[in-house]
Amino acid sequence: MRVHDVSDVLHAPYDRGMTEPSTTLADAxxxxxxxxxxxxxxxxxxxxxxxxxxxxRNTLREAFRxxxxxxxxxxxxxxxxxxxxxxxxxxxxxxxxxxxIECGALRGASPLHPSVADMRAxxxxxEAALEEADxxxxxxxxxxxxxxxxxxxxxxxxxxxHGHLAAELRLAFLxxxxxxxxxxxxxxxxxxxxxxxxGAGPDAAADELERYLTESERRVxxxxxxxxxD
Amino acid sequence: MRVHDVSDVLHAPYDRGMTEPSTTLADAxxxxxxxxxxxxxxxxxxxxxxxxxxxxRNTLREAFRxxxxxxxxxxxxxxxxxxxxxxxxxxxxxxxxxxxIECGALRGASPLHPSVADMRAxxxxxEAALEEADxxxxxxxxxxxxxxxxxxxxxxxxxxxHGHLAAELRLAFLxxxxxxxxxxxxxxxxxxxxxxxxGAGPDAAADELERYLTESERRVxxxxxxxxxD
DNA sequence: GTCGCACGGATTGTTGAACAATGCGGGTCC
DNA sequence: GGACCCGCATTGTTCAACAATCCGTGCGAC
Numbered sequence: 001m002r003v004h005d006v007s008d009v010l011h012a013p014y015d016r017g018m019t020e021p022s023t024t025l026a027d028a029x030x031x032x033x034x035x036x037x038x039x040x041x042x043x044x045x046x047x048x049x050x051x052x053x054x055x056x057r058n059t060l061r062e063a064f065r066x067x068x069x070x071x072x073x074x075x076x077x078x079x080x081x082x083x084x085x086x087x088x089x090x091x092x093x094x095x096x097x098x099x100x101i102e103c104g105a106l107r108g109a110s111p112l113h114p115s116v117a118d119m120r121a122x123x124x125x126x127e128a129a130l131e132e133a134d135x136x137x138x139x140x141x142x143x144x145x146x147x148x149x150x151x152x153x154x155x156x157x158x159x160x161x162h163g164h165l166a167a168e169l170r171l172a173f174l175x176x177x178x179x180x181x182x183x184x185x186x187x188x189x190x191x192x193x194x195x196x197x198x199g200a201g202p203d204a205a206a207d208e209l210e211r212y213l214t215e216s217e218r219r220v221x222x223x224x225x226x227x228x229x230d
Numbered sequence: 231m232r233v234h235d236v237s238d239v240l241h242a243p244y245d246r247g248m249t250e251p252s253t254t255l256a257d258a259x260x261x262x263x264x265x266x267x268x269x270x271x272x273x274x275x276x277x278x279x280x281x282x283x284x285x286x287r288n289t290l291r292e293a294f295r296x297x298x299x300x301x302x303x304x305x306x307x308x309x310x311x312x313x314x315x316x317x318x319x320x321x322x323x324x325x326x327x328x329x330x331i332e333c334g335a336l337r338g339a340s341p342l343h344p345s346v347a348d349m350r351a352x353x354x355x356x357e358a359a360l361e362e363a364d365x366x367x368x369x370x371x372x373x374x375x376x377x378x379x380x381x382x383x384x385x386x387x388x389x390x391x392h393g394h395l396a397a398e399l400r401l402a403f404l405x406x407x408x409x410x411x412x413x414x415x416x417x418x419x420x421x422x423x424x425x426x427x428x429g430a431g432p433d434a435a436a437d438e439l440e441r442y443l444t445e446s447e448r449r450v451x452x453x454x455x456x457x458x459x460d
Numbered sequence: 461g462t463c464g465c466a467c468g469g470a471t472t473g474t475t476g477a478a479c480a481a482t483g484c485g486g487g488t489c490c
Numbered sequence: 491g492g493a494c495c496c497g498c499a500t501t502g503t504t505c506a507a508c509a510a511t512c513c514g515t516g517c518g519a520c
Contacts, residue, residue: 045501047499058474058475061292062291078482078501097388104331157395275472286501287505288505289506291473307473308469
């Protein structure tokens with residue numbers, strides 16, 4: 001069953017912590033969105049969401065502005081915001097940007113960079129989850145692998161941009177809803193990338209990564225086509 | 231004389247047009263900031279800016295959130311927002327990201343792409359402004375050249391990221407306030423890049439662009455060092 | 461003198477209510 | 491069936507208020 005309205009979703013009010021709601025609020029909403037609490041395309045009524053999260057409309061609107069900048073939410077004037085639902089063109093663009101940024105980061109990386117350990121750790125988590133057919137965890141770990149890969153560049157701004165791409169892409173995965181075929185084949189490929197990096201060197205790893213991304217894009221687009229998606 | 235408080239700046243209320251203030255408002259503020267109406271580091275008091283732009287604090291805060299996401303403004307909880315003032319580390323990071331994105335876009339580009347015409351047009355504007363020692367226009371045209379260069383990638387997301395980098399970098403230029411040395415030498419280099427693209431091909435152009443960016447970074451960092459800047 | 465600390469003013473964070481402006485759906489009329 | 495119009499729901503924005511936090515100031519202790 002698909003969720004098509006906020007009211008269909010039950011969840012606790014976001015956790016009020018020590019920081020300001022308006023900052024944390026966007027984070028909380030982001031987490032819920034990429035966790036799939038609201039499926040892509042869901043309309044987010046200001047009044048409904050504000051009531052459910054127990055914040056005022058004004059505060060919520062600030063959070064929405066942030067999410068809209070991240071591409072996680074689409075804001076159309078006088079028509080409200082809805083969870084972004086990446087089109088085929090969006091997917092193509094996301095992968096184009098990923099290829100450029102990830103391969104570039106990898107090509108300029110040192111195999112001795114501390115993040116290599118993070119990549120390895122993420123890879124091992126993915127391989128462990130693979131054993132148990134826990135595709136959600138596999139997906140998360142794959143994501144972490146690529147995040148660590150970008151960290152090789154030591155560039156906060158590239159990490160930020162890549163984070164946005166990853167979040168948007170996750171929405172596309174949610175829309176497809178076939179985690180196994182989207183995540184399973186790519187654990188082995190990630191291992192190949194990592195071993196190429198510490199073995200054959202950054203350029204070979206980047207070439208391998210490029211194949212990875214092209215294949216991943218092909219899968220997503222194929223699924224979209226089968227769904228008759230725009 | 232440097233501006234250090236909003237109250238020092240005189241300007242008309244932002245132009246109320248047909249679209250919603252909250253969207254246009256961020257744009258208007260962005261324009262004013264990158265035009266140098268508020269010098270980097272200036273504190274932007276909510277009450278003062280709201281009064282001057284004739285909007286409510288709530289609406290202004292939405293705009294601030296957007297600008298903060300763009301990196302144009304720094305928002306510290308309970309301490310308000312100030313115009314970003316890129317540190318040396320920021321400059322290094324911005325150039326690192328620019329090198330990766332711009333060189334990557336160029337390397338994957340076709341010399342037959344329509345944006346090549348835009349690059350040429352921007353270059354000619356820069357060369358014309360150079361004749362008249364109009365450094366501000368030279369800077370704007372140089373910026374447009376690189377924007378057109380990114381457009382070679384046909385990736386809206388890369389264009390957006392690059393736009394943010396360019397805006398942040400402009401703040402660094404504002405802080406330096408020596409437009410001639412920052413813009414003059416690079417017109418000829420842009421021509422070299424363009425001619426390499428249509429002549430020797432994308433890879434040669436990318437190599438040239440890399441030298442361009444390294445040299446530009448060196449100038450900015452040098453100026454920062456001479457200013458005793460963080 | 462200066463270090464720590466309490467106090468108060470100023471600013472930010474958030475709320476709730478209100479109203480204008482816009483979009484959407486339904487009904488009517490031709 | 492299609493064009494038009496009207497009413498309702500939602501968004502965009504403002505305002506006033508209050509809580510929470512920060513910052514400068516002055517005081518006292520050492």
